[in-house]
Amino acid sequence: xxxxxxxxxxxxxxxxxxxxxxxxxxxxxxxxxxxxxxxxxxxxxxxxxxxxxxxxxxxxxxxxxxxxxxxxxxxxxxxxxxxxxxxxxxxxxxxxxxxxxx
Numbered sequence: 001x002x003x004x005x006x007x008x009x010x011x012x013x014x015x016x017x018x019x020x021x022x023x024x025x026x027x028x029x030x031x032x033x034x035x036x037x038x039x040x041x042x043x044x045x046x047x048x049x050x051x052x053x054x055x056x057x058x059x060x061x062x063x064x065x066x067x068x069x070x071x072x073x074x075x076x077x078x079x080x081x082x083x084x085x086x087x088x089x090x091x092x093x094x095x096x097x098x099x100x101x102x
Contacts (some may be wrong), residue, residue: 011066024051028046
């Protein structure tokens, strides 16, 4: 059974994730914008952009959602039923159910 608690595409922090986005989207935009000037040489920026975005822009969006929700949403599974709960501060130790996941 795969480990569902792994960070997936999440970054270590929101600022680091946003820096990666600036590098990734900047390199992709630069490759397109510089094509008329540099020709095929500008295509060399594409791998840098894809590497910074961890493969694709959608992977970056998923990572952003995971980075923002890390520590705020918890997944728990019991008897084949999984649910997401909102993590509360320590003064409110109870969890509020926000939706079921099967």
